[in-house]
Each structure stands twice: as structure tokens, then as C-alpha cells.
Amino acid sequence: MPPKKPGLLRPAALWLLPLTVLVLLALVPLAVEPWLAGKVRSAAGLAGLELAPETQIAVSVFGGRITIDKLDLREVVEGQPRSLFKADRAELDADLLACLGGDMVLDTLVLEGASGDLRRRGDGTIPLATPPPEERGGTDWGKLDWWSYAKKAYEWQKGEDEKAEQAESAPATEKPPRTKPAHDWSGARSYEPAPGPRGPAMRVLIRDLRVSGRELLLPDDTPFAVTAFSAKGTNLGWGRRERGADWGLDLQAQTRGAGGLDLGVGRGRFKTVAKQLPLAALAHPALAGDAIARHGASGTADLTLDAQWSQQLSGTIQATVSGLKLVPREPTPRQTQVAQIVNRLGGKPLAWTMTLGGTPEQPEIADDGLEALAKGSLADAAKQAAIEEGTKRLEEQLQKNEKLQELQKNEDVKKATDKAKDLFKGLGK
Numbered sequence: 126m127p128p129k130k131p132g133l134l135r136p137a138a139l140w141l142l143p144l145t146v147l148v149l150l151a152l153v154p155l156a157v158e159p160w161l162a163g164k165v166r167s168a169a170g171l172a173g174l175e176l177a178p179e180t181q182i183a184v185s186v187f188g189g190r191i192t193i194d195k196l197d198l199r200e201v202v203e204g205q206p207r208s209l210f211k212a213d214r215a216e217l218d219a220d221l222l223a224c225l226g227g228d229m230v231l232d233t234l235v236l237e238g239a240s241g242d243l244r245r246r247g248d249g250t251i252p253l254a255t256p257p258p259e260e261r262g263g264t265d266w267g268k269l270d271w272w273s274y275a276k277k278a279y280e281w282q283k284g285e286d287e288k289a290e291q292a293e294s295a296p297a298t299e300k301p302p303r304t305k306p307a308h309d310w311s312g313a314r315s316y317e318p319a320p321g322p323r324g325p326a327m328r329v330l331i332r333d334l335r336v337s338g339r340e341l342l343l344p345d346d347t348p349f350a351v352t353a354f355s356a357k358g359t360n361l362g363w364g365r366r367e368r369g370a371d372w373g374l375d376l377q378a379q380t381r382g383a384g385g386l387d388l389g390v391g392r393g394r395f396k397t398v399a400k401q402l403p404l405a406a407l408a409h410p411a412l413a414g415d416a417i418a419r420h421g422a423s424g425t426a427d428l429t430l431d432a433q434w435s436q437q438l439s440g441t442i443q444a445t446v447s448g449l450k451l452v453p454r455e456p457t458p459r460q461t462q463v464a465q466i467v468n469r470l471g472g473k474p475l476a477w478t479m480t481l482g483g484t485p486e487q488p489e490i491a492d493d494g495l496e497a498l499a500k501g502s503l504a505d506a507a508k509q510a511a512i513e514e515g516t517k518r519l520e521e522q523l524q525k526n527e528k529l530q531e532l533q534k535n536e537d538v539k540k541a542t543d544k545a546k547d548l549f550k551g552l553g554k
Contacts, residue, residue: 165191165217168229168329172253174198174209191217196236202246209252212338213238228328239338244345251344256281271344271412280486334358334374341378345411348382348403382406393435399428404446420460421452424472432481438488440481448472463495 162182169176176182177197184191193215199208216235223230243252249267254274256266264277334357341351360372373391380386383406387398403425408418425447432440449472451464467475477498482491 162191164224164229165193169198172329174200175206177206177208191219193217200252207252208242210241211239212236223330228330230328230330231332233333234331234335236334236336236338239336241338241341244342254278270410274344276486276488283486328362330360330362331358332360334361345409347409347411348380348406349386349409349412350381351378352381354378393433395430395432397428397430399426401425402428404449419454421454423450423452424448432488434485436484438481438483438485442479442481444477446475446477449475459495 162184165182166176175198177195177199179195180197181194182191183193194213196210196212196215197208198210199206201207214237216233218232218234220230220232243254245251245267249265251266251274255261256278260281262281266274266277269277336354336356338354338356339352341354343350354376356374356376358372358374361374371392373389376386376388378386378388383403384399384401389396404422408420408422410418427445429443430440431443432438449467449470451460451467453460453464456464475498477494479490479494480492481488483489
């Protein structure tokens with residue numbers, strides 16, 4: 126009887142299969158965990174930042190959970206590191222399949238005990254908001270106020286998005302690899318791929334962001350310095366392509382001298398709500414130069430700014446102002462007239478609505494609302510002020526009349542008393 130042919134797997138090999146699988150599973154974390162930690166550091170590099178050596182990154186590869194303790198994101202300016210964003214702890218849930226494709230995609234990012242420092246650099250530029258030196262177009266970004274900064278930054282980012290779209294829509298062309306001398310072999314040359322389309326090849330996307338923080342130092346020392354904040358965001362990120370089809374960020378903040386602020390921003394939309402906002406805070410020159418300060422406004426306002434845009438800008442600024450007083454500098458005749466009317470009202474509440482227009486790059490006040498204000502709230506307040514003034518004068522006149530009556534009454538009593546005294550004198554004779 127011929128011997129039986131061996132099978133594909135010998136019995137001894139059956140024991141090696143599970144052992145091999147176990148060994149591979151044990152080795153996966155050793156390879157993947159440093160790779161994920163490296164992608165986290167690379168993601169910081171896309172924003173021109175780096176993680177401080179003290180930052181501790183721990184990775185759970187099977188759950189896709191990344192935990193970062195003592196998070197410290199910083200930039201290096203003239204060889205000196207400067208911390209821009211810190212957090213006591215960060216927890217990240219990574220989308221491993223998306224990360225394998227070259228991107229850094231996080232399903233959730235939770236930050237606790239966060240703080241930020243966006244104060245101006247030595248040259249006056251603002252971290253994270255200023256384009257690279259070679260792309261500043263001759264603009265002295267260090268001398269711009271916040272409003273001008275926002276407009277310039279929007280124009281620059283719009284240009285970057287257009288360039289990225291053009292690069293991605295352009296047909297792919299084969300380029301020969303570049304060559305350069307090898308550093309470790311005399312006379313040899315090394316080859317590397319030709320550069321691809323404009324922009325980084327890696328994308329960073331955060332699908333769900335939640336942050337609680339202590340303070341946020343803004344570019345200039347203003348009443349808007351944040352002392353506590355919380356934020357929620359969806360589809361946020363940077364790098365290759367857009368931040369998401371429907372991205373948004375909502376922030377609730379307490380400030381040092383401007384009360385509470387609620388901010389919401391998304392694709393083609395911006396909204397802010399402020400309660401009991403001191404008008405003097407808006408007049409700080411760092412915000413909009415002299416544009417607001419020249420009106421010399423004081424008082425408080427419940428303010429809502431709601432704007433939308435695509436190619437054109439639309440929206441409203443609605444305010445209920447209390448205690449308003451205007452002391453304009455170098456006023457026009459119309460501004461002088463408005464100030465006189467307003468100041469006669471003695472701080473009565475006014476409802477004021479302005480309409481926005483123009484473009485995102487050049488926003489305008491399409492309707493300053495002064496005419497409606499004069500016909501509506503100003504007229505009502507003037508009537509009420511007139512009524513109160515008339516009531517006050519009437520009360521003063523009544524008080525005078527009462528005093529006259531009292532004096533008259535006292536005079537009549539005095540006369541009667543004198544007559545009684547004379548009568549008693551006559552009886553005594």
C-alpha cells in the first residue's frame with residue numbers, strides 16, 4: 126500500500142498558525158502606535174506648529190483612542206519656542222481606515238483645561254492668522270486692527286482655496302523624478318518623486334470637537350480678553366481641500382470687561398450675541414481703529430449680529446441700547462443733530478437695527494437705521510421724555526400750590542389767634 130501523501134498543512138503547522146497570528150497581533154501595536162503618534166505630530170506641523178517635548182501621547186491601537194497629556198502646541202519664532210495652545214488633557218478617537226489613506230481624521234476630539242495665547246508677535250503679526258512672509262503681498266500685517274485683519278485674512282484664504290481647487294481640477298501630468306547627488310556615495314545620484322499639486326498632501330479633519338477652557342489671550346489688551354470658554358465644532362480641519370461640506374464652530378465665552386459672548390461661524394455664516402455689552406468696549410482702537418471711537422458712544426447694548434454670504438453679504442445688526450450718550454469728535458451736521466436728540470432722552474432704551482451689504486471682503490452698512498430710529502424708538506422715547514418732563518413740572522407746580530395753600534392756611538390761623546388774644550385782653554379789663 127503506497128504511503129499517504131501529506132496534506133497542504135502538516136499537523137505540526139496547524140499549531141504554528143495561531144501562534145503566528147498572536148505574534149503578529151502583538152507586534153501590530155509596536156508598529157502602529159508610533160505611526161499614529163507620528164501622524165499627530167505631523168498634523169501639528171501642517172499648521173506650522175510643533176508639539177513640545179513634554180507632551181505625552183498614548184495610543185490604544187485597537188480602539189483608535191489617542192490620549193494626550195500636557196498638550197502644548199507651540200510655534201518657533203527666530204529660534205525661540207512660544208506656546209500658543211495648551212490643554213491639561215486631550216482625548217482623540219481616530220478613524221484608522223481614513224488615517225491609513227494618508228489623512229489624519231478624528232471622529233471626536235475632547236479638550237479639557239484648555240488655554241490659548243494669540244497675542245501679537247514682536248513684529249505685530251498675529252499667530253495662526255498671518256500668511257507666510259512670502260505671501261503677504263506687501264501688506265504690513267503688524268499694523269492692522271482686528272477688523273482690517275479679518276478682511277485681509279479672508280481675502281488671502283479665499284485665494285488659497287481657489288489655487289487648491291485649480292490644482293486639483295487640473296489634469297494629472299507625468300513628471301520625471303528629480304535627481305540630486307547622494308550624500309553618502311561619491312559620484313552617485315539619488316532619485317525622488319517630482320513635487321505634486323500645490324498644498325500639503327495630508328488633510329486634518331475633526332468631525333466632532335468639544336473644548337472647555339480657562340482663558341484665551343487675544344492679540345491686543347482689550348475688554349474682550351476671554352476668562353472662560355467652551356466650544357463645539359463639526360467638520361473642522363485644515364490642509365488639503367476643504368474643512369467639510371457643512372462645517373461649524375460655536376463658542377460661548379466670558380470676557381474680562383465685555384460680558385458674555387456667544388459666537389457661531391460656519392460656511393457662509395456668522396452670528397454673535399452679546400448681553401449688556403459696554404459700548405466703550407467696542408470703541409477700543411484695536412478693534413476697528415477710529416471707526417467706532419469717533420462717535421464717542423457710551424451705554425450698554427444687547428447686541429445681535431447675524432450675517433450670511435456667498436458672493437454678496439447680507440444680514441442685520443440689531444441692538445437694544447440703554448443709557449446711550451453720544452459725544453462725537455469732529456461730527457457732521459447730521460451726527461450733531463442725532464447726538465443732540467439722543468442726549469436729550471436721558472438714556473431711555475432704544476431699539477436700533479442696521480442692515481449689512483457689500484461683499485465679505487468689503488462689508489458695508491447698507492442702511493444705518495437712523496431714519497427708522499428717529500421715527501420709531503427716538504420718537505417714542507422723545508414722547509415719553511416729554512410726558513415725564515411735563516409730569517415733573519406739573520408735580521413741581523402742585524407742590525408750589527400746596528406750599529402756598531399751607532402758607533395761606535398758616536396766615537389765617539395766625540390772624541385768628543391774634544383776634545383771640547385781643548378778645549381775652551378786653552375781658553381782662
